[in-house]
Amino acid sequence: MKRVMFVCKKNSARSQMAEGFARTLAAGKIEVTSSGLEASQVRPEAIAAMREIGIDISDQTSKPLSDFKAEDFDAVISLCGCGVNLPPEWVSRGVFEDWQLEDPAEKPEIFPEVRDEIQQRVTQLIDLLIHKPVSP
Numbered sequence: 001m002k003r004v005m006f007v008c009k010k011n012s013a014r015s016q017m018a019e020g021f022a023r024t025l026a027a028g029k030i031e032v033t034s035s036g037l038e039a040s041q042v043r044p045e046a047i048a049a050m051r052e053i054g055i056d057i058s059d060q061t062s063k064p065l066s067d068f069k070a071e072d073f074d075a076v077i078s079l080c081g082c083g084v085n086l087p088p089e090w091v092s093r094g095v096f097e098d099w100q101l102e103d104p105a106e107k108p109e110i111f112p113e114v115r116d117e118i119q120q121r122v123t124q125l126i127d128l129l130i131h132k133p134v135s136p
Helices: 016-024 044-051 106-129
Strands: 002-008 031-038 075-078 094-096
Touching: 002 016, 002 106, 016 031, 016 044, 016 106, 031 094, 031 106, 075 106, 094 106
Parallel strands: 002 031, 002 075, 075 094
Antiparallel strands: none
């Protein structure tokens, strides 16, 4: 089973929503976690935006990337443009993408828009991972 790491600056909104979508849409098909360059806490606006579409992420927690090893993951997805700040071993996995999504923490009114873009991208990622072999 392929393993995916979603990473963002603080692991508080975008990466948490991506984790929630991946867990829901690919249950039993891929393993997923999320982390941040630094840990913080899951934003209530992210929890509310996901709850609006029937996905509960209230039990997810913010975790630092330093708690994980790059070699344990097949795919690494940066959601905030922080890929340039990741250690080289994280950007050299079988799949690496830097989605550079706008930060809804700066403009809470865009949470639904960012959530919907994350859903679309996670759906495409799941399709790629399930149907395409990923080399380590």
